[in-house]
Amino acid sequence: MSENLIGLLLLVLCFIYSCDTGTEISYSYNNIEIKRIDKCGKTIFYYNHVANDVPKIWVEYSGINDGFSGYLKFEDNGKVSLLSGDGYFQSSNIDTSKFEYKRIMAHQRPYLIENVCIVQLSTRYEQEKNQNTDSKVKVVYYDSNK
Numbered sequence: 001m002s003e004n005l006i007g008l009l010l011l012v013l014c015f016i017y018s019c020d021t022g023t024e025i026s027y028s029y030n031n032i033e034i035k036r037i038d039k040c041g042k043t044i045f046y047y048n049h050v051a052n053d054v055p056k057i058w059v060e061y062s063g064i065n066d067g068f069s070g071y072l073k074f075e076d077n078g079k080v081s082l083l084s085g086d087g088y089f090q091s092s093n094i095d096t097s098k099f100e101y102k103r104i105m106a107h108q109r110p111y112l113i114e115n116v117c118i119v120q121l122s123t124r125y126e127q128e129k130n131q132n133t134d135s136k137v138k139v140v141y142y143d144s145n146k
Contacts, residue, residue: 022037022038022039022040023036023037023038023039023123023141023142024036024037024038024141024142025038025123025139025140025141025142026138026139026140026142027072027117027119027137027138027139028137028138028140029074029115029136029137029138030074030076030078030115032048032074032078032080033048033049034046034047034048034072034080034099035048035049035050036119037050038121038123041060041061041062042058042059042060042061043058043059043061043068043121044056044057044058045057045058045072045082045119047080047098047099053093054093055091055092055093055094055095055098055099056091056092056093056094056099057082057089057090057091057094057099057101058089058090058091058092059087059088059089059090060088060090061087061088061121067086067087067120067121067122068084068086068087068088068089068119068120068121069084069086069087069118069119069120069121070082070083070084070085070086070087070104070118070119070120071083071084071109071110071116071117071118071119072116072117072119072137073110073115073116074115074116074137075115076115078098079097079098079099079100080098080099080100081099081100081101081102082099082100082101082102082119083102083104083108083109083110084101084102084103084104084119085103085104085105085106087121089101089103111134112130112133112134112135113134113135114134114135114136115135115136115137116135116137117130117133117135117137117139118130123141127139127141
């Protein structure tokens with residue numbers, strides 16, 4: 001086999017493996033929960049539970065220099081805002097009185113106070129950045145393959 005063919009086969013195997021892996025994360029504050037599902041180049045944020053008919057915001061990404069970062073901001077009235085300047089976010093079935101996406105500039109980033117947490121494609125970096133902050137948002141990471 002030529003080196004190009006072997007490289008192509010390895011790339012295909014890596015892609016197939018990465019599409020079979022997934023992560024599920026729960027962000028909760030004041031009895032409101034945002035569920036996050038990461039799978040195969042797409043991250044979906046659901047308001048309260050995972051279903052096709054619930055409000056959801058998603059971002060798709062590919063490649064080494066692609067991804068997303070932002071913030072979840074929980075309000076006392078039950079509304080949650082996903083704030084981001086990085087990533088191509090889309091939404092479906094959104095009731096903006098409950099869940100919304102807002103594009104922000106760097107100078108508009110919120111402080112990590114009680115009702116705000118960071119969200120990032122890399123959950124490892126997300127965990128590190130959310131540690132030792134004033135955020136009271138409870139974040140639980142699950143491996144959906146177990």
